[in-house]
Amino acid sequence: MSTLTIENVFSDYQGQVILNGLNLTLQQGEIVALLGPSGCGKTTLLRAIAGLQPISQGTIKINGDALSSDNVFIPSEQRGVGMIFQDYALFPHLTVADNILFGVKGLNKIERQARLDEMLELVKLAGLSQRYPHELSGGQQQRVSIARALAYQPQLLLLDEPFSNIDAQVRNEMMLEIRNILKQRNVSAVFVTHSKDEAFVFADKLALFKEGSIIQHGLAEELYAHPNDRYVAEFLGAGNYLPVTVNSCMEVSSPIGVLQSSASINYPVDYQGQLLLRPQQVELVADEQGLAVIVERRFLGTVCHYWVKVEEHCLEVRSQLLQLSPGQKVNLFAPAHPLVIF
Numbered sequence: 001m002s003t004l005t006i007e008n009v010f011s012d013y014q015g016q017v018i019l020n021g022l023n024l025t026l027q028q029g030e031i032v033a034l035l036g037p038s039g040c041g042k043t044t045l046l047r048a049i050a051g052l053q054p055i056s057q058g059t060i061k062i063n064g065d066a067l068s069s070d071n072v073f074i075p076s077e078q079r080g081v082g083m084i085f086q087d088y089a090l091f092p093h094l095t096v097a098d099n100i101l102f103g104v105k106g107l108n109k110i111e112r113q114a115r116l117d118e119m120l121e122l123v124k125l126a127g128l129s130q131r132y133p134h135e136l137s138g139g140q141q142q143r144v145s146i147a148r149a150l151a152y153q154p155q156l157l158l159l160d161e162p163f164s165n166i167d168a169q170v171r172n173e174m175m176l177e178i179r180n181i182l183k184q185r186n187v188s189a190v191f192v193t194h195s196k197d198e199a200f201v202f203a204d205k206l207a208l209f210k211e212g213s214i215i216q217h218g219l220a221e222e223l224y225a226h227p228n229d230r231y232v233a234e235f236l237g238a239g240n241y242l243p244v245t246v247n248s249c250m251e252v253s254s255p256i257g258v259l260q261s262s263a264s265i266n267y268p269v270d271y272q273g274q275l276l277l278r279p280q281q282v283e284l285v286a287d288e289q290g291l292a293v294i295v296e297r298r299f300l301g302t303v304c305h306y307w308v309k310v311e312e313h314c315l316e317v318r319s320q321l322l323q324l325s326p327g328q329k330v331n332l333f334a335p336a337h338p339l340v341i342f
């Protein structure tokens with residue numbers, strides 16, 4: 001059974017549609033990132049799941065039980081959902097121990113202590129239980145907020161941009177640490193972010209938002225390699241878009257020559273479209289008679305980023321060939337792969 005099921009969910013603010021018929025399912029233990037630019041409705045969906053935002057149509061279920069639908073509205077505190085916010089939302093006048101145990105009900109004193117010890121160990125804060133939030137670093141405060149959400153043993157954890165206040169240098173490490181904790185406990189989670197890099201590190205699946213709709217959702221690798229829309233392709237990383245004409249179900253003609261696809265192309269012969277080539281999918285070969293010329297080079301350590309002009313097109317290429325220089329003639333190749341054409 002899915003942990004979370006979102007079926008045809010609509011929501012509005014004063015008649016303005018914010019969520020426009022969303023569908024999404026999440027299996028037990030999966031982490032999904034709601035990804036998209038500012039204002040596209042990610043937080044509104046998170047709030048709707050938490051019971052903090054009404055929906056006007058559709059159904060939200062957890063473990064098969066309806067929480068929001070035409071005739072059901074379960075209050076937030078009865079949903080079994082934990083939330084972690086960007087600003088941690090710790091109680092400043094409570095110690096770490098009291099913050100962590102705040103939502104834990106129905107345990108005796110010994111059980112409460114055992115739950116606290118377990119959580120402190122899980123988030124590596126043993127020994128700090130009597131400190132107050134202002135006596136902790138940002139990362140430690142974030143770990144307290146995780147421990148507080150997990151101490152309550154939620155069926156589902158909701159995280160709203162939880163890493164945006166964490167120093168970039170420790171952010172990746174922190175994301176992996178929290179991801180490991182969730183995986184260790186088999187906790188399902190929905191994570192809001194506008195950063196594809198955070199989504200790739202933290203989530204198993206992505207749901208890409210555009211103006212209140214989910215344009216595509218699935219495994220991160222699947223969306224990156226097979227975006228079904230140029231918006232998805234652009235959001236998930238740099239790419240070159242070259243005009244191509246389909247020659248056959250396995251071949252196209254392009255400004256850098258004839259390219260082979262290793263999967264069938266779903267367009268008819270003579271179809272003219274735009275081919276997506278990620279910078280690492282293009283290879284360079286130095287050639288004095290080459291049809292392309294290097295116009296810019298940026299050294300990045302193990303690879304170089306080149307901008308290469310061919311006809312009127314300028315392509316971004318990431319290459320392990322480090323010695324090419326601006327002005328040099330080259331040829332470009334794209335080894336056979338499943339071509340993505342829009």
Ligand SMILES: Nc1ncnc2c1ncn2[C@@H]1O[C@H](COP(=O)(O)OP(=O)(O)OP(=O)(O)O)[C@@H](O)[C@H]1O
Nearest residue numbers: 013018036037038039040041042043044045193194
């Ligand atoms: N309380 C409110 N009243 C009216 N409109 C609102 C309210 N909260 C959000 N909105 C509008 O709903 C839309 C979606 O907002 P939401 O916060 O869900 O976006 P988001 O994708 O989470 O953005 P961000 O990444 O900036 O947090 C925006 O156009 C916003 O202006």
